[in-house]
Amino acid sequence: MTVRTTASRATFSAPATPATAPKAKANAVAPRVAAASTALTAPPAGLGKGDSGAKVKQLQQGLVKLGYLTQAQMNTGTGSFGPATEAAVKKFQGDHKVPTTGYYGEQTAAALKKALAKPTTTPPPTQPGKFTKPAVISAPSPNCDSRNGADIDTIVLHHTGSNNGAGDMAWMRNPDSKVSANYMLDRDGKIYQLVGDSKRAWHAGKSELHGVPTDVNARSIGIEIVNDGSGKTAFTDAQYKALTQLVGYLKQEYKVPANNILGHKDVAVPKGRKDDPAANFDWARLRKGIGG
Template structure:
């Protein structure tokens, strides 16, 4: 993996809590340039720690030691507003669910996750989708994101072993929200909702 291209964002805050999670996002924007511009725009009040474009190029916008604004209103288990306790990784994608992420994106993501899990002493279960922690309002990184590629490399973990877990099981794993939203979020993580 190349050294990240440093693209500092003003949208950051002092970190007061230890990192417990790594949240994966899809940018849902036309181009990486547009995404970087927005993530560095003070008025947009959003940011992330890392962004990986379609060529597998890695950008860093906020240091791990500081908080980026990517999670928003969110919850997992007992934790709420996960910006303070997480790192955010954006994957460039225009939001068309019929379009896969690129192999180069997965390659850079796997390398980055290996480094971050080690650096912050986290288990693969710490890697979550934005849709996992905000199931009522977010669907990224989307049904086209192939979690299995991360599972195979040991840099993420299926949240539960069952194919069709009950709501109670999903809540025990960490999901917070209405039954319908939780099931939708879990489906997304299994590549559901999109039938080619």
């Protein structure tokens, strides 16, 4: 994506059209009694990819409790059975000797009911995170809409088309531009968040993923890196450091496959419509930093 500023009049792609529990009473004598009413239970069988509603949300809550789905993943697709929920069901099925179909059927429901009934005296085992979310500066843009339940499974990198971070950000926050990104990395490595992760930013335009037409905006995080895109202006060390931390965190948080960390030129349709990030962007440095 390229940004239009007062100094540079290149244009962005236009956005593609998208297809409590009740409080337990305090009891000083027997505090153990109240907890049972809030226990999670397995929903009825018969849920699969594309389904939505309260039963899917109940399934997701159970998978979060058992460590198969992150709260962040659930927040971007609450009540919607998308790719992340399907992958979590498959992992649960594999661990519990149930056919790994990704469909929540009778066998899976029985296994989940049994797993949720076990006492949870200790939290479910988790892998220690290598990356923590880096510091970000909030700079909200109105240019966004709903992901409509889509799971985040892709990260798309762009260059802004100028070296003027203030101008680039002003353009992405201008309602008339109809463009935005979730994050922007300035030349000094500062990270600005323009659109929350749970929202669909307008950065990819008409796109496909690995040759398959799809609403890339709905399933991706868009990151704009301030650079003129000439191929001669270096991306700064501060940008690489910040980008490694940000992409590493997002990859870890949303379980994004390494082959879904792409440039705008990799997803734009038709091929050749976009060339960002520029040819001198060091993909090897980024992939080494994030571990794949």
